[in-house]
Amino acid sequence: MNDIRMIGVFGVGGIGKTTITKAIYNLNAYQFEDSCFLANVRETSKRECGLVQLQEKLLYDILGDSSLKVDNVDRGINIIKERLCCKRILLVLDDVDQLAQLEALSGESGWFGLGSRIIITTRDKHLLTKHKVDLTYKVKQMDHNEALQLFSWHAFKKDKPIDGFVQLSEHALRCARGLPLALVVLGSNLYGRSFHEWKSALDKCKRLPNKNIHNILRVSYDDLDDNEKDIFLDIACFFKGEDADYVVKILDSCGFFPDIGIRVLSDKSLVTIEENNRLVMHDLIQEMGREIVRQESPKEPGRHSRLWFHEDVRYVLEENTGTNKIEGILVELPERDLIHLSSKAFTKMKRLRFFINPNACFSEGPNYLSNELRLLDWPEYPLQALPSNFHGKKLSVFRVSNSLFKELKEVFENFQNMKIMELSDCKFLTKIPDISRIPSLEKLTLSSCESLVEVHDSVGYLNKLTHLSFSKCSNLTTLPRSLKLRSLEWLDIRDCLSLQNFPEIECEMHFLSSISLAYTAIKELPSSIGYITGLEDLCLDGCKSLLNLPSSILQLQNLRSLSFKDRFLLKVRNKRQSIPSFVSTEGSEILSGVKLLSLQTPKNSSVSNDDCSSTVFPALQFFNLGKCVLSESNLFKLFNCSSTLQDLDFSRTDIVSLPPSIKRFIGLNRLILQDCKQLQEIVELPPNIKEVDASGCMSLEIFPEASKKFQFNACNLKALEWIDLCGCHKMLVNIGNHVADPLLGKGQFKDLLGGIILPGNRIPDWFSHRKETSNINSCEMDINGLLYMDEVVGIVLCAIIGPNILIGRERPLHSIGVKINDNEVQERVVDLMGSDHVWLEYVVLESFKPKEDNMQVKFYRYLDELVFFKSCGVHLVHKHEENVKDHDPALLHENVDVHLDVPSEEIENS
Incomplete structure (x- = not known):
């Protein structure tokens, strides 16, 4: 199965192509490294930047990197070819109807790794022929x-x-x-x-x-009743693919009883609600629904009940041919364009319920809007106010991001049934007035309103509000004085640079699970924050003015993620009578357990420093202290014996040494210490640690467990899979020049599995196979004449990697990988920091064992012109080395013995 094949599945609409392919995908996806099912390619590609969206989804599903963005289709093609060429994947392209779609997503078999399978479903057999698909299958009618x-x-x-x-x-x-x-x-x-x-x-x-x-x-x-017919046609024309809860809110405001109505449609297989809660409708059923609407008046679109076809929409709005028959309009143009709107275009549309505008610009605004409107989704609304005759009492969803509104007093006075209000990027909006007359509001989003200064106290008393966001409102100075939001689930106030005060909490908030206050000027949190009993995620990154935390924060027993990145050390305010049982006897700031808190404590406290009984934040999994000042505190005196903490990040802090008590964290998998310039030693680590990233720790000299693991002594950290010591030049003394032959070690080879990267430019002498390269993007070795392969227990891989020095560029991350016999072995992301590095990787052979007497090993980079390979090495580890000669006489064994790039005086001065 090492060949790459494209398989085409074709047949008429509704014959079952997608159903069959999805079943094949679900049954076989586990056999591949990664997999991706791109549904509705035809429909998605019609949208603006649709192909780019599909390329991004393909890359995300395979690579899992949400930060990877595609600027245009050509760029996306290059990234797919570069990043997926070594991956054995299963890819389904469902419902393709244009060659350009295939050229953008799977141009050639060589885009993907050996053994990959690309399945294409289409109604057009000729399309498969033009794309030179290897195998085709026609879905036949059932017998x-x-x-x-x-x-x-x-x-x-x-x-x-x-x-x-x-x-x-x-x-x-x-x-x-x-x-x-x-x-x-x-x-x-x-x-x-x-x-x-x-x-x-x-x-x-x-x-x-x-x-x-x-x-x-x-x-x-x-066979549907009138109510169910309206629901069906609305979904077919406007809401296919939307979140089901969102659609229910809108249809409920129309009085359509959507809960039972959608259930009926589902029972009749006219709609489906998928696992992600999206409303799905088969293309043929959608076409049938839209044809029913078109037949209402085949030659006069202005007399249709619903408008969605872009040519009809443009004609009706520009020629002012609308009538009171129109109930909904979707303005979805093939690409972003200007519509020369007649100001009177909406005057006759007395029954208009929906106006949805994904991508059109308008030359001017309307002088009339129907008071039957339930949904007004109009980004870049071209006027500073809504028409004076529009009272909006039936409006449920109001989305006017990036618009010219300055005042919204009339909006908040009249929109009594409003549930969702999104006003992001309204640059001229200065304040939110009294909102008490909108008691049903569930979601209020005012992100990036850079002129917003004031929010009325009434916002804090909306009992049905679930989502509230003022993120990136850089001039916002005042929030409501108190919050009594019993239904609130999500609060985002990050990047409000002028905001200094956080409201009091007036009631228990059981549903609020996420708060982000990152990069605000908030000086303190109220003691009432303890009422937020359901809080799971708290982000206080960059809150440099926040000097104290209330002791009530220790009541947040469900906290899962806590981040204080890029700020200073905190103290927790305590009254003597409420001091927790784990307080330090020294009376200085400490970090209790895996918590991000420090407590001022009395000197006469009798509690032992070894007390591990605390249950503060018992659910915490992710903890970030990046850029915090830690050196002047006893932050690690009382680490909790927590089994929940998985990720601990101390990047860019001034920590000098990790305390022995860190080994109590038996659940810790990942420890991040990037750019801790003063860190000198890592003496103790938790027993189940899998990854330690100490890149950029230029003062690090003592790391016994790393030295043991890669000198093949008795390492206590059996689970340790990866150590990143990029830029840690002082560690060369303890590891780099003394990487021993694994046969000389006392431990089992299986205990050595994992990898390490550290500065250096030398492959250990004991490597049986070595090769120098000419500074290229890959290093390949063909090892022939292998003997005694049944004796092989593992393989050691080594590469010398150098960065290209680019003046004026930020320090880049590099993605590198290695494969054996075209099978992916490992991928790593590293930061070489301007010098050559040694990458060592220890793996069991098993699935990579050659069937014959040869083996191919390839080190390579991913889409990265900033890194190259100088040399590489391979060493097979046998059970009984003295009985085995695995060297190939014909292979050149270069004695790579190159001095370090970094001068000794630079190491001493670092």
Whole structure:
């Protein structure tokens, strides 16, 4: 399975291409390194930057890097080719209809690693031929027995018809013509109905002209009541793919009873709610719904109940041909463009419920808006105010980001049924007035409103508010004096640089799970913060004015993530009578357990420093102290014996030594110490630690466990998989010049598995296979004539990597990898810090063992012109080395013995 294949699945719409492919994907994805199912390629690519979005999703699903952004399609192609060329993946491109889509997402087989499979579904067989797809499969209509079984599962919840309905089921099969979608829809529609209802529905089906598939599917639509029909058409025209809860809010404001209505549509297989809570509708069913609307007035779009086709929308708005028939408009242009709006364009649209504008600009604004509006989604709204005759009492969703609004008094006075209000990037908005007349508000977003200064106290008393954001409102100085938001789940006030005060909490907030106050000027938190009993994530990064924390913060028993990156040491205010039981006897600031807190304590406290009984923050998993000042405190005196903490980050702090008590953290997997310039030693580590990143710790000299592991002595850290010592030049004395032959070690090879990177320019002499390169982006070695492979217990890999020095560039991160026999072994992200480094990796051979007497090893970089390979080495480790000769006589064994790039005086002065 080392070849790369593209497989095309084609057939008419509704035949089951996606269903079959999804089943194949779910059954086989585990066999590949990574996998990605790109659904609805045809539909997504029609949107502005749609292909770029698909490329980004492909890269994210495979690489898991959310920060990777694609500027344009050509750039996306290059990144896919560079980053995925060595990965064995399963990729599905579902519903493709243009060659450009394939060229952007899977141009050639060589874009992906050996063994990859790319499956393409399409209605167009010729498209597969043009793309030179290796294998094609035509999805055929079901035979009689298969069709009857599928229909029966939906009509009777059994694999065959019940007594008395066999003949009618045969009639249904003839109507559906073997098309799975039609069988599912018809069966679902007839489930639970009487014999006479079955006969009536199928008689109607038989009379349909030409038995067109739309007409067959319409049988289910015609059986809906008026309320359910409205819901169906709204979803088909406007809300396919949207979050189901969001759609329910909007349709509920229309009085459509969407909870039961969507349930009916789901029961009839007209819509589906996927696991991510998205409303999904098959393309053919959506086309059927939109065709029903088009037939309302085939030649006059202004008389349609709903407008979505961009040419119809432009014609109606620019030519002022709208009528009171129009209930909804979706302005989705093929690309961002200007619409020359007639100011009177909305005057006749008295029944307009929805106006949704994803990407159009308007030459001017409206002088009238319907008071029936429930959804107004109009970014860059072109006026400073809404029309004076618009009271908006029925409006449920109001989204006008990046608009010209200065005052919103009339908005907050009239919008009594508002649930969602998004006003981000409104640069001229200065204050939020009294909002008490909008008691139903659930989401208020005012991010990046740079002129916003004041928020009225009434915002703090909205009992139904779940989401509140003022992030990046750089001039905001005043929040509500208190918060009594019983339903609040999410609060974001980060980057409010002028904000100094945090409100009092007036009631217990059981639902609030996330607060971000990063980079604000807040000076203190109120003691009432202890009421937020459900808080899981608290971010106080960069809050340099926050000098004290209330002791009540210790009541946050559900806290999972706590971050104080880029700020100074905190003290926790304590009253003598409320001092916790784990207080230090020394009376100085300490960090209690895995908590980010320091306490001022009385000198006569009798509590032992070794007390580990504290249950403060018992759920904490992620803890970040980056850039904090730690050297003047006993922060580590009372580390808790926590098993929950997984990630601990002390990057860029002034820590000098890790305390022995850190070993109590038995759950800690990852310790980050990047750029701790004063760190001199790492003496103790938790027993289950997997990764230590000490890159940039230029003063680090003592790290016994690292020295043991890579000198093959008895290392106590069996789980340790990766040590990053980039830029740690003083560690060369303890590790770099003394990496021993693993056969000389006392431990088992399996205890050595993992990798390390550190400064240096020498492959150890005991490596049996070595090769120098000419500063290129990869280093490949072909090892032939291998003997005694059943004796091999593992393999040691080594590469000397050098950075390209670029003046004026920020220090870059580098992505490097190694594979054996085209199988990915390891990927690492490193920072070489301007000098050559040695990368060592220890792996068991197992799946990489060659079937014959040869092996190929390749070190390579990912899309990175800033790093190159100088030399590489491979060494096979055998059970009984004295009986084995695994060296290849024909292979050159260069004695790579190059002095360090960094002068000794530089090491001493660092």
